[in-house]
Amino acid sequence: MASPLEQFVIKPLVPLNIGGYDVSFTQSSLWMAFAVIAATLLMTLSMRSKSLVPNRWQNVTEMLYEFVAGMVHEALGHEGRKYFAFVFSVFMIVLMGNMLGMIPYSFTYTSHIVVTGTLALLVFLTATAIGFIRHGLHFFTLFLPAGLPIVLAPLIIMIEVVSYLSRPISLSVRLFANMVAGHTMMKVFAGFSVMMAASSGIGLVGSVLPLMINTALFGLEILIAFIQAYVFAVLTCMYLKDAIELH
C-alpha cells in the first residue's frame, strides 16, 4: 500500500543539469506544459467558428472570459482592461492545474508550494511594481493612513507592512494547502476501498462505502478546484486595485 503522500513526489522524466543546478524536465513540468497547451487549444479552437449562436465549446470559452472580465471590471473599473491579460493568464494556469490534477494518474502541480509561491510572488511583485511605476515614492503612503496621530505612526506602519508582506504567503499557502488536503483525503479513502476489497467476505461488500464517499469527494474537489482559482484571481485583482488606486 503506497503512502497517501506518494502522489506528490516529483519524478524527473528527462534529467538535466545546467551549471550545478538540477533543471530536469519533471512530470510537474510536463503537466504545466499540458495546462498551457490545453488552455491555448481551448481558447483558439473553440473560438474559430465565431458564430453568433455559440456551440458548447465556444460557450465554455465565453463563460470563462466573461467571468474574469467581470471580476476585473468590478475591481479595477475601466482602467482594468490593461491588466485583464495578466489576471486571465493567472486564473487559467491555476484553474488548469487544479482541474487537470483531477484526472486519475495525472499530477497536480498546484500542490507544490514552490509553484504556488512563485505564482503568488509574481502577482505580489507585479502589483508592487505597478504601484511604484504609477505613483513613485508616493506609493509608501499606502502604509500611512490619512489623519493618523503621529505618535501611533511607527506602530501602525509596522503593522501595515507586515500585513502587506503576509499577502503572498497567505495567497500561496491557501492554494497549496487546499490541493494537498483534498488529494490526500481522496487517496486515503481510495486506500480504504482497496484494503477492504482485498480482504474476502464482508469486506468486499463494505468496500463500496468508501468508494461512494470518494465519488462525493471528487465532486467537492472539483468545486474547490474552481473556487481556489477564483479566489486566486479575485485577490490578484484586489492587490492590483490597491496598487493602482492607492485610495
Added chain:
Amino acid sequence: MSQKSDELARKIRDAQERQRQMAAGGNDGSDEPGKDEKGKAFRAGTDLVAALAVGIFLGYWTDRWLDTKPWGIVFFVFVGFAAGFLNIYRSQTGQDYKVGFKPPTAPKGDTADNKTDTTD
C-alpha cells in the same frame, strides 16, 4: 440569419428575466450562505496564520541580527497578530485586504458584503 438572431435575442431576454426572478426569489429569505460567504470562509483561515508567520520570521531575524533575544520575537509576534487580525477584519467587513485603515463605507451586513465580490 436575422431571423435566427431575433430568436436568440428573445431567448436571451427570457433567460435574463428568469434569472432575475430566481435571484429575487432566492435573496429575500435567510437561506444558505451565498457564494460570497463561502469564498470568505475559504479565505479567512490562512490569513491570520500567514501574517503571524511573517511576524515570527521578522522577529527571529531581528533577534539574530541585533542579538536582542527574546524581545524581537515577542514584539513581532504581537505585530504579526495585529496584522493578521486586520486582514480578517477587512475581509469580514468587505474592505478586502486594503492596506490602510478605512472605516466601512456601507453599514455592515448585506450591502457591504455584496458590493465587493459578486462577479457572476
Added chain:
Amino acid sequence: MDLQSAKMIGAALAVLPLFGVGLGLGMLFSSIINAIGRNPSVAGTVKGAGLLYFALIEATGLFALLIALIVLLG
C-alpha cells in the same frame, strides 16, 4: 536528557493551552450562530462583537505560541 530534546518537550507543553482556546472558540462561534439563527436582523452587531472576542480568545493561544517559541529558539 540533552538540552535540545528538553526544549522540544517544553515547547510542546507550552502549547497545551490551545485546548482551552479551541474550546473557547467553539463556544463563541456556536453562540454567534445561535444568536443569528434566532434573530437574523442582529447579524451585523453580533458579528462585530464576535470578531472582538475572537481576537481576545485567540490572544491566549498567541501567548502559548510565544512561550513555545521562546523556549524552542531561546
